[in-house]
Structures are given as C-alpha cells and as structure tokens.
Amino acid sequence: MEQTRILNKRLNLDEKIYKANKIISLLNDYFNVDCMVPIRKSNILTTRHIAIYFIHKYIPISTIEIGKLFNSKNNKFLDHATILHAKNKIADLVPIDKEIKGYVEDLEKDAKNIALLSYEELVRFKIKEEILLKIKYFDVISLNELSLSIAV
Numbered sequence: 001m002e003q004t005r006i007l008n009k010r011l012n013l014d015e016k017i018y019k020a021n022k023i024i025s026l027l028n029d030y031f032n033v034d035c036m037v038p039i040r041k042s043n044i045l046t047t048r049h050i051a052i053y054f055i056h057k058y059i060p061i062s063t064i065e066i067g068k069l070f071n072s073k074n075n076k077f078l079d080h081a082t083i084l085h086a087k088n089k090i091a092d093l094v095p096i097d098k099e100i101k102g103y104v105e106d107l108e109k110d111a112k113n114i115a116l117l118s119y120e121e122l123v124r125f126k127i128k129e130e131i132l133l134k135i136k137y138f139d140v141i142s143l144n145e146l147s148l149s150i151a152v
Contacts, residue, residue, distance in 0.1 A: 035070070
C-alpha cells in the first residue's frame with residue numbers, strides 16, 4: 001500500500017481526482033448504480049462507502065477533496081466527518097460481514113490497478129474517453145457524409 005501512495009504523490013490534484021472518478025465508475029458499474037447522487041438508499045450508500053474506502057486507501061487525496069466528488073443534500077458535497085465515517089464503516093465491516101468482504105475482495109485488485117496508473121496511462125485513458133464520447137454523439141448523417149467524402 002505504501003508503494004501506491006508514494007507513486008501517487010507525484011500526481012497533481014486533477015490526476016488524483018481523475019483516478020478517484022475511475023474508482024467511482026468501477027463501483028457504479030459493479031453495482032449498477034450511480035453512487036454520486038444524493039440518495040440514501042441502502043444499495044447506493046454501500047456503493048458510495050466502498051468507493052470512499054478505496055479512494056481513501058489508494059489515492060493520497062484529502063477527505064475534503066473526496067467529499068467534493070459526491071453530491072449531498074442541497075447541492076453541497078460530503079464533509080470530512082462523513083467521508084471518515086464511510087471509510088471506517090467499510091473497514092470495520094470487512095472482517096465481520098461476508099457480503100461486504102466479498103465486494104471488497106472482488107474490487108480490490110481493480111481499484112489498486114487504477115491507483116497505480118502512470119501519468120502516460122492516464123493520458124491515454126483520457127484521450128480514449130474523449131474519442132469514444134465524440135463517436136457516441138456522432139450522428140448517422142455525419143457518418144454518411146464522412147464515408148462519402150472518404151470515398152471521393
């Protein structure tokens with residue numbers, strides 16, 4: 001774990017936040033929810049708490065910055081105490097709750113791999129995401145026009 005924190009200290013805040021968001025996406029995909037919404041349903045809270053647990057464990061970022069990643073009531077962000085409560089809750093449940101332990105074990109390797117991404121890998125991921133986003137919103141008419149212009 002110490003190696004992960006040392007490697008991440010070289011990253012600037014934007015890069016750390018990008019990695020934290022990748023961990024959040026990992027959890028959202030795994031649980032098929034959006035843990036960034038300010039809803040207190042059990043499945044969303046569990047997802048949010050596990051995301052906070054991994055972010056705090058693997059990315060050297062302040063609890064204030066972690067809190068800013070999540071929406072709270074009244075369009076505010078989660079405060080320092082809420083972040084520590086979420087992290088500690090998961091840490092306390094892992095040894096005694098088989099379900100939570102299973103989730104953490106399933107996701108641990110992927111969360112750690114995200115935290116270990118180099119700067120170059122982060123840049124490649126960002127470029128890939130931008131390309132995929134542009135392709136997603138590229139309409140059929142534009143694709144037809146593009147294929148006609150290439151054929152000429």
